[in-house]
Amino acid sequence: MSVDRELDAAAITDPALRHAYRRCRELNAEHGRTYYLATRLLPRARRPAIHALYGFARWADDIVDEVHDGRTPAERASQLSTLEERLAAGLVAGRSDHPVIAAVVDTARRYHVDRSLFADFMASMRMDLTVTAYPTYDDLARYVHGSAAVIGLQVLPVLGTVVPREEAAPAAAALGVAFQLTNFLRDVGEDLDRGRVYLPTEELAAFDVDRELLLWSRRTGRADDRVKRALAFQVDRVRSVYRQAAVGIPMLAPESRPCVATAYRLYGRILDLVERADYDVLSQRVTVSNGRRLAIALPALARAALH
Template sequence: MSGRAPATLDRADRTTAGPADLDAAYATCRRIAAEHGRTYYLATALLTPPQRRAVHALYAFARMVDDIVDHADNPTHVLDPRETRARSTRPRPVEDLDLVEKQLRLAIEDGPIDATDPLRRQILAATADTIRRYGIDHAHLWTFLDAMRMDIPGTPTHRTRYATMGELREYMRGSAAAIGLQLLPVLGTVVPVAEAEPAAATLGEAFQLTNFLRDLAEDLDRDRIYLPADELAAFGVDEAQLRACRAAGHTDAPLRRALAHLIAVNRDLYRRATPGIALLDPRVRPAIGTAAILYAEILDRIEAADHQVFTARATVPRHRRILVAAKGFATAAYGR
């Protein structure tokens, strides 16, 4: 862990989640997934109820951590409006992230949840239960948290620029690939888990790179550039030009060519990851296939808008998401 974690709460302040508490905790995670992860949430409808709960828990945990990181840039940003008051008494983001890791480690080890914030307590309870229930390798959680520390000013590993795709992939190893590896035991595989891990990690990277391309404007506003500088430079694009395009609200020709190149790189990740879906339990393949199709289509939307990522956020229309999910349901029901 980076930095020094704050002292733990007294044992008397801890609470242990019983069955009813866990049901409520998972329901909270479901609400967070539905509100913030529409594509993932729609895909989880194709999973069994226990798997669905587990995925919602892992998503909510990742979202909670992302909220802490966002708080480093925007003190008014909160995951849930009901948290506003609690936010004012929270530690600095770097300390808060250390505290989350300590709380999760304790929750996994002995059950009690060392947190006073009700929302955090529920997310931690559902996450710890999911980790124990599915035997998720704890290292994947710590790798994820280490990557998130890279986004927080004041940590030794903090960075906001990436010189090469290799550097960016090192970040994505924790921010995205680790998520895919967390999900594997939940989804189930028809081969030893280790054989399915490379494709799962690659699919996580594909999702993450799609986010970076779609959210270029938002990230730039937060003084972050999650695109490799050398690949942008190959098309004559530097940071000054990115900022000029942002100020003008227009993607110029050199940047359009750079984004087209990176979209091709992104599609190659999807191509390499897709065969790994066949290594999953047959019952979950439609869900993961649906998520992959819908996320990859965000790239189509960026292209359809002539790469104008500074004017609107590329999204897949609701009717299209429903159609793809319906096909997934048919595949799950009839095995076609």
């Protein structure tokens, strides 16, 4: 099996640990189709660590995002606190018996991932339990630092660099932010259904848009020119973040560049589709087709094979 070859290449031999890495890989394949496809371009030995980091992030994200599954806010808060405590204990001990934390703790140990990055991530996850709007972009940036920028910084040591890691860090963080902001634009409707708006309130107001107008568009399926203009402004900003991130790709280890370049193009394609849909993201969810994913990924796969 492919997963066994990956675990063997990464010298992961403990049966319980292999099970944890398999679970993280399943979470990646199930929930992060674009991200998962990009990881297939990495050398086998590096894939399990990326799956572990994504799998843990997804596990925590599901606790705060699955708001219609019957759990009360207090129950979700308790589950998140328990997860955070077990993660902190695992990072100190260098091991865990949790079916997902075990893998991420092992990855953090192998690649010397800064523990503070996990603390920042969990802080943003806690915000999702109570915060439903962000008045300014600076307010949103504080959330996005923990929910996205730190993910870029976590994966950086796994990907490797040809420059000092601290030199590549700003671009790695920017790429995580670009991916997150792209998701916010794609998922405006779904986030509204959860009671959240990840578009800065004052920026929406500059286009005479508020939560009530977004909810009206979501409920009726009717587009509004004010919403379109507000979203066009957001798309332009996200593209500028992608430009900040692009300079970091040549700083990565050569064998990791096809993976990151492909993820960069696939996520950037979502912005193209938002524009092509005339910014109608409230009545539909734009997605990159499987055919387009393959068209982008196959040339990168050939380049990866050369390494």
